[in-house]
Amino acid sequence: MRPDQEATWEVTMKNLMGTSFIAQLKCIAGTYPPFVALSEGDIAAKSGWLELTHDSSRSVAFRFQFLSQTEDRFHYAITGAEEAGYYADAALGVSLNSYVGLYHLATVENVWKFDFTATGLDEEGFWLRDKDGYRMAVTEIPHAGFVSIPGVAGVPRLNVASGTLARFELTAVRALG
Template sequence: MDKVIQDKYAKTFHASLMMKFNNNLITVRLSEGKEKSTWDFTPGDDWLVVKAGTIPNGMEFRYVSHTEDRLHYHIHLSGQPDKKLGVSRNGYLGFYRIAEVTDYWEIEPLYLDRDRLFCHLRDQSGNKVKVMNYAPSYWGYDHPPAPLNVKEGEVATFALDLSC
């Protein structure tokens, strides 16, 4: 792993998560049960979604360990240490308060650009996080929130933004 990346990210830090799409960065944030959805069910709060033009949620990446090509973290909501990122039985990413989440998340660094780490996010089994129900040629402000999933969708590239 690149020494600069290891020195900067092989520790606990706070960041927002953005998804790269057509050379733009789109916000990754929590779902709200009241909003229009493209899901196959009505989502409640605290699922991770992608939605253009919204404010990202800050997250705490608690460092666990690293390998030659991965950084391992438990991911919590900033200011809410009791909410931890996990995966539902259907593969959706969400923050859990009551259910115990023991698995860590893997960051696969791709490159650094403007103090952002571009990466793939993987679950502990190595499955890449994907975005569901997106329009490949367009993603505007009126596009409904799209869920993140480890089982289906299009593989997403993310940016960790430390300026949150």
């Protein structure tokens, strides 16, 4: 797409699927914050884990590289976009503890499925499933080194093992040539 076309090009899931693009993810999961960001803090620093925040300026940009399509799913390799800094080109993967993050490890199997089963392709929301078919969810991790403190809210992080199912929308979308 040429820059002068951008203002008239309508971004819908219908015209994005089957193409490659860069976008940020907005999460819809109960009362959790909506913006997907890289983890911060002493324990999680440089872990690449993805967490949710109310601070839109922390939203991370992802590159969605189209791989293939089945009757009801679109398959993508997802990596950090150039704007992700240290995590540019790092693959979206799942840790041994089931946390979703951007990882530089060569062993990451980077196939993610856009699932429109419940919403349909005409709707904006979708689920993301890992290579094994598990949907992304949100779980809270305690602030104090994985030790729960009563009355203290944890950090909402994305995972594929448990928690509140996370539906996503795309924001700040840019088509790739």
